[in-house]
Amino acid sequence: MKRFLSLLTIVLAFSSCQEDVRFNNPGFQGLKDDVFWRANDARAYVSATGKLTIEALTQYEVLTLNTASANVGTYILGTTNLNNRATYSSNFEDVSLEYATIAVPGPVSTIALVNGGTGYASASSVATTGGTGSGLTVNITVNASGVVTLITTSSRGSGYLAGDLITVAGGNVNCKFRVTNVQNSNGEIKITEYDNVNFTVSGKFKFNAANANNSPFGGPILNFQYGEFYKIPIFPSI
Numbered sequence: 001m002k003r004f005l006s007l008l009t010i011v012l013a014f015s016s017c018q019e020d021v022r023f024n025n026p027g028f029q030g031l032k033d034d035v036f037w038r039a040n041d042a043r044a045y046v047s048a049t050g051k052l053t054i055e056a057l058t059q060y061e062v063l064t065l066n067t068a069s070a071n072v073g074t075y076i077l078g079t080t081n082l083n084n085r086a087t088y089s090s091n092f093e094d095v096s097l098e099y100a101t102i103a104v105p106g107p108v109s110t111i112a113l114v115n116g117g118t119g120y121a122s123a124s125s126v127a128t129t130g131g132t133g134s135g136l137t138v139n140i141t142v143n144a145s146g147v148v149t150l151i152t153t154s155s156r157g158s159g160y161l162a163g164d165l166i167t168v169a170g171g172n173v174n175c176k177f178r179v180t181n182v183q184n185s186n187g188e189i190k191i192t193e194y195d196n197v198n199f200t201v202s203g204k205f206k207f208n209a210a211n212a213n214n215s216p217f218g219g220p221i222l223n224f225q226y227g228e229f230y231k232i233p234i235f236p237s238i
Contacts, residue, residue, distance in 0.1 A: 026200065028056040028063075030227030037224075039063065044201050044234045046070050051083060052191070052201065054232055060092040065205055065229075070194050076110075077101040077187040077207050079162040079180060086187065086207045088222055099209035099222040103163065106184030107156035108136055116147035117168065117175025125154045127169040131179060133159030138168060140175070148175045156183070184208060184221060200231040 028042035039056035046052055052070040056063040067075040068083035075084040078101040088099040125137045136157030141150035148168065160179050168175040187207025194201050205227035211220050 026229075026231040026233060028054075028229045028232060030205070031223075031225045033223050034225075042229060042232050044232045045237055046234060047237050054201070054229060056229070061088065061090040063088050063224075065189050067189050067191065070191065070201060072191050072194055075189045075191070076181060077189065078182070078184075079103060084189065086189070086205065086209060086224075088209060088224075098212040100212050101187060101207050101209045102212070103161050104182070104184050104210045105132060105159045105161055106182035107158055108133075108153055108160050108179050109156070109181040109183045109186050110179075111138075111151065111153060111166075111177045112180050113148065113151050113175075113177045114165070115174060115176045116149060118172045119146045120148050120168070120171035120175055121146070123170070128166045129169065130166045131164030132161045133157050133164070136160060136166065138177075140168060146171060151175075151177055184210065187224070195231070198231075199234040201234060202230045202232070204228050 026042065028039040030037055040058050042054065042056040044052060044054045050069045052067045054065040056065075064087045066083065066085050068081070077084055077086055080103050086101045088097075090097045120140060120142045122140060122142045124139045126140055128136045128138060134157055135155060136153065137155040139152045139154045140148045143149050151168070160182055162179055162181050164179040166177055166179065167173060168177070187205070189203065189205045191201060191203040193203070206225050207223075209222045209224075211222070
């Protein structure tokens with residue numbers, strides 16, 4: 001009897017695993033505001049210029065991911081580059097909501113060095129000027145020639161926009177970097193596989209999106225984390 005029960009348990013476990021694999025191939029899911037979210041249907045399109053669009057739908061919701069290409073790689077959201085963006089809409093009981101990873105003001109999330117400048121010395125919490133916000137300070141690492149080679153944020157400040165060009169104080173006041181993203185509207189889409197034989201696409205995503213029903217400079221934020229899409233079928237271009 002014990003042996004029979006053991007065999008039955010193994011068979012049930014194996015059957016359950018098979019159902020999970022079959023159910024998640026293809027699949028699109030993630031955590032929406034810390035609650036598990038799964039699409040009922042998902043499909044992808046590639047435009048004539050190579051841009052990728054993935055649409056994931058439930059009964060009342062549409063989540064759309066857009067990237068500048070379908071190539072394997074990471075695409076940053078919430079910047080001024082609208083080729084890379086995520087949008088979410090829902091319509092339930094006559095209440096419509098719209099969210100998008102638009103560039104909105106906020107604390108600085110990521111930066112990119114544009115010009116290393118001259119005459120600088122390595123230092124921490126260095127003041128900055130420029131951009132739309134205030135309070136941003138940085139840590140700088142300098143080479144023997146006084147050129148900044150590495151820059152990181154020490155205080156993120158507030159009210160900055162992706163695309164802001166910032167100047168680092170000190171030296172010959174010619175070290176510049178660009179804000180590539182802010183905390184209020186950021187994220188990424190990572191394409192991990194593009195199968196051009198079976199025409200499917202797989203990857204991961206995460207983002208914060210601003211409520212487009214209100215002013216883009218305020219209102220609630222929608223959060224998606226641990227998002228994954230697996231072998232989403234690619235249909236003819238829309």
